[in-house]
Amino acid sequence: MAYSDNDRFPRFGKAARVVHFTHLISFFVLFFTGMSLYFNFLSPLNLLFGGASSAKLIHRIAACIFFFGPILGICLNPKGFFLVIREITHWRKEDFQFIVTFLHKFFGQPHEVAPQGYLNGGQKLNVYLLGFGFLGLSITGFVLWFPQYVPISFALWCYPLHSLLAPCLTAAVLGHGYLGSFHPGSGASWEAIWGGTLSRAFAEHHHARWAQEVDSQLGRTRR
Secondary structure (H helix, E strand, C coil): CECCCCCEEECCCHHHHHHHHHHHHHHHHHHHHHHHHHCHHHHHHHHHHCCHHHHHHHHHHHHHHHHHHHHHHHHHCHHHHHHHHHHHCCCCHHHHHHHHCHHHHHCCCCCCCCCCCCCCHHHHHHHHHHHHHHHHHHHHHHHHHCHHHCCHHHHHHHHHHHHHHHHHHHHHHHHHHHHHHCCCCCHHHHHHHHHCEEEHHHHHHHCHHHHHHHHHHHCCECC
16 A cells, blocks of 8 residues: 555543543642641642642542552553553663654754654653652552551651652653653654654654564555
């Protein structure tokens, strides 16, 4: 089958996209309720949630969605999960070359992109950052919720760790959102989260090796 530059590349299924948006929304609910509860000068924000008690309850509900949402996504699409695991545990020299040129990419300077797979080098690093941040924030958060079930010394450590991880993960999420949605060089990846597919131009530039694999699987050949 012949293809043209208008061909799309299937990237994310409906379940993955729903989980992504659900996770994103629950994260920011956690952020704003957590900030309103943690900082006295931001306590007026509690009025948006119906008071401090309601903000605490909403925070805990959002925490459950934040934690169990990705687990549901894995259950709905185990193939996609194992694809990501395979990608982040297999590094190639092209991945490191991508990371080396990241600053050029970030500031919009012309740069060569080494052929990348389903996840490029930057995305692999991002999975580690967000993944460990997610686990750390979830574990410390549930310890703060149920401190009676862990040694008191461990619970005491979880308070500052939770407070430290929250802004770190927020910075990582904001950076991820900027690069995936607004950055002139890679913002088109938002199309994959919104509509599930990528344009040929974007796929071949940012994920050339993966694009070739998809074309082969779909039986697409050049005219």
